[in-house]
Structures are given as structure tokens and as C-alpha cells.
Amino acid sequence: MSTKQAKRWLGVAVVWIVIFGALAVLGRHYDVLGGNGPPPPGPGGGQPGGRSGKDGGGSGGAPPVVVKKKIWLDVSRATIRFSPGTASMRPFCEADIKTLADKLNADPQCRVRTIGHISPGSKPEEELQLALDQVKEVGSRLRDKGVSDERILTETSTKSDENGAYGVVTCIVEKKKEGE
Numbered sequence: 747m748s749t750k751q752a753k754r755w756l757g758v759a760v761v762w763i764v765i766f767g768a769l770a771v772l773g774r775h776y777d778v779l780g781g782n783g784p785p786p787p788g789p790g791g792g793q794p795g796g797r798s799g800k801d802g803g804g805s806g807g808a809p810p811v812v813v814k815k816k817i818w819l820d821v822s823r824a825t826i827r828f829s830p831g832t833a834s835m836r837p838f839c840e841a842d843i844k845t846l847a848d849k850l851n852a853d854p855q856c857r858v859r860t861i862g863h864i865s866p867g868s869k870p871e872e873e874l875q876l877a878l879d880q881v882k883e884v885g886s887r888l889r890d891k892g893v894s895d896e897r898i899l900t901e902t903s904t905k906s907d908e909n910g911a912y913g914v915v916t917c918i919v920e921k922k923k924e925g926e
Contacts, residue, residue, distance in 0.1 A: 818922060820918055826842060847888050856920065857919075857920055863902075863915070866904070876913070877902045885900060
């Protein structure tokens, strides 16, 4: 392969990386909004109950129905690291736990999602159990600092965290916001 061909292929690869990166950002934005796009138009131009007209009207002249849903907005994030292959939190992460707990205790409208990132290994069951143990350790530390159980959500993910790391717990403090 000549240098000219290599440069052309490199340019094509860069374009695809940019396109897929943009799609990933749009996908993340779509997920943050609840994964719901606009309702598909149906009979009556997409109006509830199949009514048409600018007042939602048809027979009866009822106003259109506005449905409010809860949207959770990210307030802050932290990555909690562990000694490799264990649920022993690294000592320097204790400050992150304290910061998370302080934010949660200061605002009752906040909750925290703790996401254990499962390392791709030869024993998926063991990796899942390790991720669950790590998430439980983070939850235990938050409870010790006064955060109630119902405000600590736990998840696992087979994807790496935003920095490409596995074997960590991502903590996302979210605040409830009323949306339409």
C-alpha cells in the first residue's frame, strides 16, 4: 500500500470515527431525555383520542391533555476505584464518597445511581458478582454517611465507564425535575 492510499484510508477512518462519535452523543442525549421521541402522528394528526383541530376539539371541545413526566438531570459524577479483583475501595476515593453524600444529604430531590462496570473476563458470573459487591460497598459507605436506601439505585453494565475503565463504580447524582 502506498503512502497516498494509506493517507486516504486514514482520512476515511477519521470521518467514520467522527460520525459514530456524533451518533453516540445523540444517543446519550436521547437516553437522558427518557428515550422517548415525539409521538408518531396517527389519526387526528397525533392529538390524543384521535381528535383534530387546534383546540384538540372535535366533538366536546376538550382541551389537549398535557402529560408531565419526571426527568432526572445529572448533578455530578464520581468514579470509585477498587483494588484489582476485589471490592476493597481505594482509600483516596473516600473523599468522593463524602462529597456525594454531602450533595445527597443537602438536597432531598436528589438520588444516586451506582453503576458497577463488569470487566470482560473468562468467568462472567464471577465478574458480575464482583461488580455487585463493589456497588454494594459504595452503597454501604453512602448509608454510613446518612443517605437513605431508597435514594441509592444500583446497576451493572458490561460497558466500560466514560474513561474506558472496568472494575470501577460510576456514581451519578441526579436531581428530579418536572418536565412535559
